[in-house]
Amino acid sequence: MKLRQYGLACLFLQLCIMGSTMWHVECGKILVWHTEGSHWLNLKPLLETLIDRGHEVKVLVQNASLFMDPSEPSRFGYEHFNVSLSLEMVNDFMEEFLHFSMYEMDHMSIWEIYLRFYQLFKKDTAMCIQICEGLLRSDVVMGRLREGRFDVLLADPIYPCSELVAELLDIPLVYTLRFSIGNTMERLCGQIPAPPSFVPGAMGKFTDRMGFTDRLSNLLFYLSQDFIAMKVWEAYDKLYSNVLGRPTSFCESMGRADIWLIRTYWDFEYPRPFLPNFKFVGGLHCRPAKPLPEDMEEFVQSSGDDGIVVFTLGSMIKNLTRERGNMIAHALGQIPQKVLWRYSGERPETLAPNTRIYDWIPQNDLLGHPKTKAFITHGGTNGIYEAIYHGVPMVGIPLFADQPDNMIHMKSKGAAVILDFNSMQSKDLVEGLSTVIHDPSYKESAMRLSHIHHDQPMKPRDQAVFWIEYVMRNKGAKHLRVQAHNLTWYQYHSLDVLAALLAMTALVILIFIKTCAFCFRRCCTRSKTKSKAK
Amino acid sequence: MKLRQYGLACLFLQLCIMGSTMWHVECGKILVWHTEGSHWLNLKPLLETLIDRGHEVKVLVQNASLFMDPSEPSRFGYEHFNVSLSLEMVNDFMEEFLHFSMYEMDHMSIWEIYLRFYQLFKKDTAMCIQICEGLLRSDVVMGRLREGRFDVLLADPIYPCSELVAELLDIPLVYTLRFSIGNTMERLCGQIPAPPSFVPGAMGKFTDRMGFTDRLSNLLFYLSQDFIAMKVWEAYDKLYSNVLGRPTSFCESMGRADIWLIRTYWDFEYPRPFLPNFKFVGGLHCRPAKPLPEDMEEFVQSSGDDGIVVFTLGSMIKNLTRERGNMIAHALGQIPQKVLWRYSGERPETLAPNTRIYDWIPQNDLLGHPKTKAFITHGGTNGIYEAIYHGVPMVGIPLFADQPDNMIHMKSKGAAVILDFNSMQSKDLVEGLSTVIHDPSYKESAMRLSHIHHDQPMKPRDQAVFWIEYVMRNKGAKHLRVQAHNLTWYQYHSLDVLAALLAMTALVILIFIKTCAFCFRRCCTRSKTKSKAK
The missing domain is CATH 3.40.50.2000 (Glycogen Phosphorylase B;)
Known part of the structure; x- marks a missing residue:
């Protein structure tokens, strides 16, 4: 990353003491993906810290945002883009979702819930695609983003399309994620292992101590969420393939994220397997109490x-x-x-x-x-x-x-x-x-x-900042990315290998049986011939 | 952990600045398991740092140790114990192992290598059990260890029995491990997930980029190592069960380790899944160069x-x-x-x-x-x-x-x-x-x-020290331990759940077929009756 100068704050190479390591940070340019609600509230303190450390932060915001208010005084720059959605439409969808979750769900059968959820998920996806297309259609904004030469795109993957834009801008991608339903994004796209026997799917309401029925339900929950996700993501697959001009998928694009900052830690979460590029930074927005009014x-x-x-x-x-x-x-x-x-x-x-x-x-x-x-x-x-x-x-x-x-x-x-x-x-x-x-x-x-x-070796926010800056310093973090990304699902689970082993075993058994049968027949024939001769 | 005072160094609560976190360390007592060769060389700098931080370090050493030399001036205390092995016997075994690895292996078939390896592994186990029994038999030493009220046992699990002693002394256990062959200890006892499709077994000589044949070989390597380990560990299972007076296993005992300090990092290792209580501290012995003679x-x-x-x-x-x-x-x-x-x-x-x-x-x-x-x-x-x-x-x-x-x-x-x-x-x-x-x-x-x-958030040695002290401060780190430890292998892989699902599906299909057949027969009977009536 070349040294760039943005005002006085960035005139000099900074030496930051953080963690026990002393590392230098060149002032960089961080592009932040649009987001909403509590996700945005959680992101703001992190952006403040990044600005304190001398980086320039530019936040993408669309005209139909419910929670991001660019008119609010802030230290971030905003990059506006227009989408073919109105505030009213977004608000109506939110109301529909809230009504379903708070009042309708209690009176529905499991199938009705799944069907309704699938419909809502599809509707949400259609809106996200409209937002994505809104940005991609704007040559002016995309041009500015290209010229901006950002060092990293920081995004909450719950609001999709950041991975596509990162690929178009050819810059590294850092996710900040609380969870996806049934951990579909983390599992299917991030390749995090999650055995359903002790890793409860997010929103499944199980703990990590599951009896037989819970383990069965958790497995079915995973499968159903995977099925829904794969169906709904087809719309993204199509968009991404069209835009990039080669067959690709939403999941494949997500898989190129350098770091996943997961907004939990083992205080909140049940211990579970994870990967070197998953960093747990739960509570990064927390701070000591200030005096009350x-x-x-x-x-x-x-x-x-x-x-x-x-x-x-x-x-x-x-x-x-x-x-x-x-x-x-x-x-x-x-x-x-x-x-x-x-x-x-x-x-x-x-x-x-x-x-x-x-x-x-x-x-x-x-x-x-x-x-x-x-x-x-x-x-x-x-x-x-x-x-x-x-x-x-x-x-x-x-x-x-x-x-x-x-x-x-x-x-x-x-x-x-x-x-x-x-x-x-x-x-x-x-x-x-x-x-x-x-x-x-x-x-x-x-x-x-x-x-x-x-009692952690490093404060969550410091850890998040470290890995964002790591990606900026090193143009990614490919050494943390597992090879699982390059395997198909059946290769990942060694199913092709097991099938080959089974086939080989079957062949050996077959040859053994045939040989035995042949020998047996020969013996019988001989003894019959002998007895006939006698 | 109560504040204990050992000389001036430990008179006061220490405030240590390490990582970005300020945490206090009460001077503690660390018991270190006997070890050998490069394992011991790697451990020494860590012990030096722990002593620098005011802890008392006592190292267990047996009389037939090849590499630990208690007569060497050092800042650790040593606790000697006698075993029914001579230096010569240990040396002979080492020579035998070296000869096999360096000269014999090249001229052997794969089966001969496995058989020879299995024999050597059994011989090694027999020696380890003799060392273990040597310690357990010594009421004096065991009494001193009990009275010592150590806060943690730090051990390289390649030299087994530390888990049994930690259980007997009722103190937390921290492992420091480079690897076990085929990662059997980490996988079977530590519950670390290692899909054979992209996690090459240690010593298997594969990388994380494996074609079909390599993946097949890696899977077979895992299976064969698991088989050998399970067979060889039976001797420990018996010993541990006898000593503890309840049926238990080596693996179960290992599974109670609070932290596994793995002596690699993603500079050396291929990225792979791990668990919250696995910390990668590769190169903790490294330091800047000093002037030469x-x-x-x-x-x-x-x-x-x-x-x-x-x-x-x-x-x-x-x-x-x-x-x-x-x-x-x-x-x-x-x-x-x-x-x-x-x-x-x-x-x-x-x-x-x-x-x-x-x-x-x-x-x-x-x-x-x-x-x-x-x-x-x-x-x-x-x-x-x-x-x-x-x-x-x-x-x-x-x-x-x-x-x-x-x-x-x-x-x-x-x-x-x-x-x-x-x-x-x-x-x-x-x-x-x-x-x-x-x-x-x-x-x-x-x-x-x-x-x-x-370019890590924390130096490897600082991280190792943090987690050893964490375990001392908190009498363990149970919040990092996955529930997988409480599942059987078939529960872990959801095989019971899958079997139940299969059985249910088969039942549904059977009922469906039977119903169809029944309806079909009824229809046929009716039409036959009708035609007869006609």
Whole structure:
């Protein structure tokens, strides 16, 4: 990478002390793929650090983005591109997905769920392709990206097409990924091994301790997700082949990623096999708590020895039905703790004086406050990681996507109880809170996870930055890429070799039997001839 | 781990800055398992660092050790124990093994090699069991170990029984391992996944790029090694079960190791899957070059622009036949470089003035010297790692054990040529040296590997120390241990689940066929009745 100069910050070769290694970083240019929701929230602190280290960061953003707001003051540059989608269409799809996950799924058979999920997945793919085509069609933007001579493309593969653009721009690719459903991307495209007997598929709601039925279900879950993915990805295969002018596939393109930064660690995740180019950087957005705003601190201090409970259902849920809102507010009114509830819906009538509602809360700072006794959460990974970072036990009210699965991780590790959003009653919430606050095992488990999180050789964000810069310094990280990428599925599993072995064994047995039979016949013939002669 | 005080060095809680993380280390007590040869040479620098960090290190040594010399001044404490083996017996076995590897193997069929190897493996196991029993029988030593209240046992599992002793002492276990033949220990006991289609078995002499025949051979190599290991380990299974008073196995005991420090990295090794408790710390013994002794530096400088060649066949080979010695010396005399040859055998008659023979050479310092152009090596991992560290291309003359396999790694990565010790002639050695010195691709490849080695987030030795201390701080690292340890082999591979699925599918098909047949018969009967009625 040649030394490039962007303003004063990049005038000199930087010497950075990070890890125990001293390595030099030449200022580089990082292109960031468009993303959404919590994925974007998680990415921002990493981009801030990269900018602090002197790199230039340019973020791709499309006109129908729900969560990326280029008008917000920021230190990144944005590169806009237009797509043939409207904000309304994207929003409608999101609403449809949320409604399916939160309300419809409970009343559906397994087949109906799969069919509906397949339809939604196809719809999502069609939108992603529209976004991809929007970018590729814009000669101006693509021209600017080419001229930009970026050193790396940083992308969340949940928002596809980054691999195609990286190939067109001929630059290395670093993924940042929480998970794909059933780990299809990691397994089928990243070649990570995941024996279904002890590696539960993401979103399958199993732990790593599975009995026979769970192992059977997990295997079927993998197979069904693989089938859906292969079907849905066909649209990408076609697009990628057309654009590149040679037969290729989505998976093959994904397989060229140099590094996969996985946004978990063994505090949250069950231990499982992985590959040298998979780096686990869970909780990279976490940081020590900062002081609270004055009035909030006052409210928190007024809780005395009982402490506080922090409550949020995440950035996607703005509103609850009046009944659910009142039920929750009623429950919160019965506990001795003070409650800080992030909620922008209608104020519940049953809201008690111990509960304050906020449009926004400094969640990380509250979770890191010494008065915090519990965290009521929808189970998003970002929030869970903040709770792990600060060692706070959780009451999970998972709503959709990976949230139920995430909360099962926390429950199985002893740091959370789980409630069902649709069926829970006030007493369940009161009991749940009482359990995680008064049964010391929950706090102990949360602290154990926190300890695992902090007792790593390198901070997650430092590790992420190291590998992004590694790829920039070395134009990739091909020495970490397994040869499995060059094998077919049957070669990978040695099925051709086993078939040949079986055939050879069968042949040997056949020859043996035929020889025996021949000898036997000869003997019989001889003895018959003899007896006839006699 | 309670704070213990051993002299001044351990009076205070140490604050160590290592990696980017600040973590405190309480002075601990480390028990080190007896070991031999290059394994011991590799372990010593790590123990030195642990002592530098304030830990007390006690090394177990048996009276028939060939390479550990407790009379040598050192900073470790030694704990002696007696075994019913003599130095002569161990030496004889070593000679037998060397003779088999270096001379006999070439003239044997594959079956004869396997049979001979199996016999040697059994003999080695019998000796290891004698060593193990020697320790266990000594109530005095075992009592001292119990009273010692060690925080961790650090062991190379190639010298078995450490897992049994760790269990008896009820302390965590950290392995340091280069490899086991066919990766049997790592795969069968450590549960590391190794698909035979792209993970070549250690010592199998394959790379990770295998065609059909290589993949078939690699699979057969795995299977044969598994078979041999399972047969040979039966002796340990019996011993361990007897001592622990419950049915157990060698593999099960090995599976309780908290951390496996693997003494390679992706500079040397082909990328492959691994597990969270496997840490790759290859080259932890390497360090920057120190100045050479004055007369040696003078000789090196006298080489001018041609530079020098460093030559050693390792610590195990003291002597060569006169013919081989002369052939090598003759070859060395034909190159323009000056040669420093570590050799304690008879002085070859053909020795040229450009070649100097030494009983011992400061290998690392020579390899790190700017005048060094090439390294002639037997292909031991320690030497190869020093060459990688300093970016020196190699001419490999592998002799036995893992050496041929090691050199194939270096050759496939473009940093070495390989010669056959028994058949090579002077011109081959001259040509080999000329190739690695004058074809720039060899130096470039060596420098690329060196770059990979140095461009890691953490130095290998720091990483090893971190994980040893992690285990000491946390009394183990159970959160990194996969659930695969609790599955049988058929459960691991989901064979029971697949069998059930097959059975269910067969049942469904059977019911379907039976129903169809039944319906068909009913239809036929009716139409026959009708036609009869007609």
